[in-house]
Amino acid sequence: VNFRRSLCRISATNNEEASAKAAAANADSGAPTIFDKIIAKEIPSTIVYEDEKVLAFRDVNPQAPVHVLVIPKLRDGLTQLGKAEVRHEQILGQLLYAARLVAEKEGILDGFRVVINSGPDACQSVYHLHLHVLGGRQMKWPPG
């Protein structure tokens, strides 16, 4: 797992010690994350879509011309998709539908990708469930 995790890019640092610390800090501890501060608007973000349950904002490190994160405003224990429970069914559907609204707003309905990284082997770095909506360029398959 550690070997695989080292393939995940952790922030912009290539300092090993800092990377190890960042990885430890980013483990799924259930602690509040940076996204709580974005939801509370204590940290600025570029909001693309918002409703009662869902917030969508631009990723700070975009991997495509359009790269938007769609998150539940209430995390409710949903730190990662791998921990979803039946009570989360409704919000999971709402997030996916919001991803489609974002794609329409961003003009990428001709082709876009929705990605959820769940857990360390998938390089999840923020433990508040989020969908990545990516588009605006030709996407490749298979993903890395």
Ligand code: TR5
């Ligand atoms: O790696 P996973 O799937 O967990 O995705 C987390 C995403 O959050 C990455 O694509 C990051 O670029 C993104 N991210 C991290 C921060 C951040 C952000 N997007 C917008 N604004 C952000 N702020 C203010 N702070 C971050 N640490």
